Each structure stands twice: as C-alpha cells, then as structure tokens.
Amino acid sequence: MLKISWLAAICLFASSVTSTAHAAPPLAQFTEEFHQEFLKKMQKAKIPGGVYVIVQGDKIVRVGAYGVREVGSKSKVDANTIFRLASVSKTFAGGLAAQVEHEGRFRWDDKVTKYVPGLAFRSPKMTSQLTVEHLLAQNAGLSANSFDDLIEDNMTQAQILPKFREINPRCQPGKCYGYQNVLFSLIETVLLKTTGMTYERLLEQRIFKPLQMHTASVGYSAFLANKNRAMPHTSTKRGWVETKVLPAYYRVNPAAGVNASAMDMGKWLIARLGHRPAVLSPAVLNDLHRPRIQTAENLQGRTFGAFVDQAEYSLGLRVYQFGNHQLYHHGGLVKGYRTDLSYSVEKDMGIVVLVNAQSNIVAELSSFFWSRMLNVAAEVPPPVKKRTPAKKKKVVKKKPKKTNN
Numbered sequence: 001m002l003k004i005s006w007l008a009a010i011c012l013f014a015s016s017v018t019s020t021a022h023a024a025p026p027l028a029q030f031t032e033e034f035h036q037e038f039l040k041k042m043q044k045a046k047i048p049g050g051v052y053v054i055v056q057g058d059k060i061v062r063v064g065a066y067g068v069r070e071v072g073s074k075s076k077v078d079a080n081t082i083f084r085l086a087s088v089s090k091t092f093a094g095g096l097a098a099q100v101e102h103e104g105r106f107r108w109d110d111k112v113t114k115y116v117p118g119l120a121f122r123s124p125k126m127t128s129q130l131t132v133e134h135l136l137a138q139n140a141g142l143s144a145n146s147f148d149d150l151i152e153d154n155m156t157q158a159q160i161l162p163k164f165r166e167i168n169p170r171c172q173p174g175k176c177y178g179y180q181n182v183l184f185s186l187i188e189t190v191l192l193k194t195t196g197m198t199y200e201r202l203l204e205q206r207i208f209k210p211l212q213m214h215t216a217s218v219g220y221s222a223f224l225a226n227k228n229r230a231m232p233h234t235s236t237k238r239g240w241v242e243t244k245v246l247p248a249y250y251r252v253n254p255a256a257g258v259n260a261s262a263m264d265m266g267k268w269l270i271a272r273l274g275h276r277p278a279v280l281s282p283a284v285l286n287d288l289h290r291p292r293i294q295t296a297e298n299l300q301g302r303t304f305g306a307f308v309d310q311a312e313y314s315l316g317l318r319v320y321q322f323g324n325h326q327l328y329h330h331g332g333l334v335k336g337y338r339t340d341l342s343y344s345v346e347k348d349m350g351i352v353v354l355v356n357a358q359s360n361i362v363a364e365l366s367s368f369f370w371s372r373m374l375n376v377a378a379e380v381p382p383p384v385k386k387r388t389p390a391k392k393k394k395v396v397k398k399k400p401k402k403t404n405n
Contacts, residue, residue, distance in 0.1 A: 031062040034369055038353075041361050042066045048233050048240050049077035050355035052365065053266040057348050058275035060266040069356065070231040070242050082215050083230045083354040084223065085258045086249070086332030088339045090184065091272070093254035094136050094316025096202055097187050098284045101132075105194040108133035115190045118161050122168045129173045135180075135187050136315040137292035141169025142178045151181065152248050177295045177313060184316075185252035199253055210279050211271055213264040220250040223259045230356035232336020240357055243336050256334055262354060269343055269350035272328070289328065289345070291319045303363035304329065306378035307371055323376030331363060338362045347373060 025033070031054055042050055049067030053060060069075040101108060112119055112130045121127045126141070134140040146167065150160050160182055170176065188199045195202060200218040208216045215226065223229060223245065233240040249256040260268070271280050272288075280288075291312035310321035320327040325346055332339035340362035343350030351369050353362040371378065 027056060027061060035064045037368055038064055038365055039066060041365060045359055045361050046239060047355050047357045047359055047361060049230055051077050051081060051262040052351060052353045053262040055266050055269045055350045058270050063262050071233060071240055077230060079263045080215055080261045081228050081230050082226050082259045082261050083356060084334055084337045085260055085339050086256050086334035086337055088330050088332040088341045089256050089258035090316035091330050091341060092203060092207060092258050093187055094288055095280055096206060097136060098287050098315060099206060100191060100195060102284050106132060106190060115193045116186050120165050122165060126169050132190055134173045135184055138179050138313045139174050139177055139293040140180060140183055141171045141173045141176055142180060143170055144179045146180060147182045151251060154248055156251055177293045181252050181255040185254040188254050207279060211267045211276060213267050216260040216264040218253050218257050220247040233357045234336055246335055249334050265352040269352060272343055273345060273348055273350060288315050288317060290314055303360060303367050307367055307376050322370055323374055325374045327370060340366045342366050
C-alpha cells in the first residue's frame with residue numbers, strides 16, 4: 001500500500017479540489033496514514049498492546065493491531081482480542097435502555113423511585129424530581145463520581161444505595177452535569193423490573209447476538225473465561241508492568257462492565273451509524289443523539305478539548321461540536337486499560353481504539369483521526385502574559401526625635 005505523508009496528501013488534493021477545499025484524502029490513503037501514526041505513537045509510548053477499528057458505512061474498512069496481550073509474552077494482540085471497555089460500556093447501556101423505552105415498557109420521565117424504592121436523597125423533594133433519564137444523561141445533579149471510592153472498596157450497589165440518604169444534589173435534577181457510575185448503573189434495576197431479564201441476558205439477546213458480536217460479554221467471570229484477552233498494565237519506573245484484573249467496576253456493569261474486541265466494536269459502530277435499524281431504529285438513534293446537558297467545563301485539559309467548541313451529554317454518550325461538525329464520543333478508563341469510541345453520522349464513519357495500558361494515547365489517536373478527517377485545526381490558547389512583579393517601594397525609616405527626660 002502506498003505511503004504518503006500528510007503534506008504530500010494535501011498537495012495532491014489541492015490541485016484536484018476546488019469547491020471542496022476541505023476534502024479528506026482517499027479512504028485507503030487516509031487509513032494507511034492513520035495506521036502509521038498509530039504504530040509511531042504506540043512504539044514511542046512503549047504501550048504493551050493495542051488495536052483499532054475503522055468503519056465506513058456498513059463495512060469495517062481497517063483493523064490494526066500492535067504488540068502483545070501481556071508484557072513478557074509472545075501472545076500477540078489481534079482483531080479478536082478482548083479488552084475491558086470501561087466507560088465505553090455506557091454506550092451499550094444507553095442503546096439498550098432506549099430500545100426498551102421506545103417499546104413503551106417505561107418512560108424517560110418516570111420517577112426512579114418507581115423502580116428503585118430504596119433510593120433517597122436527604123431531601124425528599126430532590127428524590128421525587130429524579131427521573132430515569134437523569135440516570136443516563138449524567139444530569140442527576142450530584143457531584144461527580146459520587147461513591148466511586150466505595151466501588152473501589154468492593155462494596156456492592158445494594159451496600160452503597162443507603163449512602164445516598166446522606167447527600168443532596170448540588171442542583172435540581174436535570175439542571176447541571178455530574179458524571180456518575182453508581183447512579184448511572186441503577187438503569188440495570190429499571191430494565192430488570194420492566195423486562196424481567198437480567199442486564200447480561202438483555203445485552204446478549206438484543207445487541208450482541210443480532211449484531212454478531214461473537215466475543216462480546218459482560219462481567220468479570222466472562223472476561224477471565226476468554227483466553228484471547230488483553231491483560232491490564234500500569235506505568236512504573238521500570239516501564240509498563242502487568243497488574244491484576246480488578247472486579248470492582250464489574251459491580252456496576254452498565255457503567256463499566258462490557259468486554260469486547262475490535263471486531264465486535266466495529267459492528268457496534270455500524271449499528272450506531274444507523275446501518276442496523278432492526279437493532280437501533282432511526283427513532284432510537286435520534287433519541288440517543290439528542291443532547292441533554294452541557295458539559296463544556298468537562299473539556300478543560302482534555303485531548304479533545306483543543307478541537308471542540310461545545311460539549312454536551314446525551315444517554316451514555318458525549319456530543320461534541322468538533323469545528324463545524326457533530327461528533328459522538330465516549331472514552332473509558334479502568335485500572336490498566338484505556339478505550340475510546342467516536343463516530344460521525346455526517347461522514348458515516350467511526351473509530352474505536354483499545355489499549356491494555358493506562359495511557360491517554362487512545363484520545364490522542366482519535367483526535368488525530370478526526371482533526372484530519374474533518375479538517376479541524378486545534379485551537380491554540382493565547383499565551384499567558386507574565387506578570388511583572390511590582391517594584392517594592394523603599395521605606396525610609398525616620399529617626400526618632402530625641403526627647404528630654
């Protein structure tokens with residue numbers, strides 16, 4: 001495959017593009033350029049292993065893999081190696097819940113206490129205002145990541161639930177953004193009570209099986225049962241070191257419990273782009289893509305922030321104004337893994353990047369991909385002016401007057 005630099009590609013197209021000055025390079029050339037960037041970044045950061053998948057329309061057009069499933073082994077990462085998806089799992093929770101809601105089994109404006117009567121805030125009024133939609137839209141009003149520390153202490157949802165009685169939302173539910181894992185995952189109880197089926201079974205029957213996501217699964221045991229799994233790694237002074245697969249966030253499966261390969265995620269992207277209407281209908285997708293709350297402050301210091309003018313959250317999905325284009329995105333982080341999913345309905349394209357290391361390289365690669373595909377330059381913040389310290393005034397001490405005693 002011909003390898004051409006980005007500069008050469010721009011020169012090549014400048015002569016052939018008139019009215020479409022912002023056109024991207026041809027697909028094969030574009031994906032090859034991305035592949036070379038992927039390899040370069042992975043090698044530079046010495047990431048143990050990773051994989052990406054690119055889709056256009058209803059086809060997987062490129063899968064690229066790098067490295068090994070665990071440091072010190074010869075077991076290579078491939079297109080079917082499974083990774084923990086971490087918070088990219090939220091895109092499945094949103095899609096599944098939207099399916100069920102559009103069937104009329106519950107309503108977005110139903111009170112959460114209708115399905116989870118044990119949930120209560122300190123304020124009864126605030127409790128009564130919390131709806132099912134607020135769970136998935138991250139606008140329940142709570143401070144970010146409420147009680148995540150208890151998940152990490154291996155407490156169950158049932159053990160954590162009474163803790164909500166000790167706190168109040170910082171704003172009326174629906175009025176402000178606050179990213180959650182525990183509260184988000186209460187959608188599992190809503191779905192159980194409205195369908196009579198477990199979360200794992202619902203995902204298998206409604207999403208994994210019809211999309212032929214053969215290696216996708218939910219939960220800790222399912223992850224360990226797959227021999228072709230990528231093990232987690234954390235950074236130390238000695239480089240990347242393998243660490244244990246921790247079960248903690250598998251206790252909140254809607255928020256962080258899905259496992260999948262690049263091939264699985266390519267099929268999920270194709271459905272999210274609207275090419276599998278039997279799974280995600282146009283009405284469901286329109287609902288999933290409708291922003292619920294602004295999250296602009298959440299972009300400070302993040303890789304995507306350099307390209308995004310406006311950021312919002314929908315149902316388990318971020319909605320970005322990426323230059324003049326709308327981009328849908330979610331990232332994931334759990335000990336030893338980073339994941340990133342993004343797609344553009346306008347371009348009918350999507351990409352997922354998965355690595356078995358706790359590195360922000362996934363967001364760097366995704367933003368690289370979209371900045372070139374959408375021809376959006378990073379916004380460079382104005383230089384911070386250095387303040388010149390004020391000169392200290394000399395204090396002249398007056399000699400005390402002599403007094404006669």
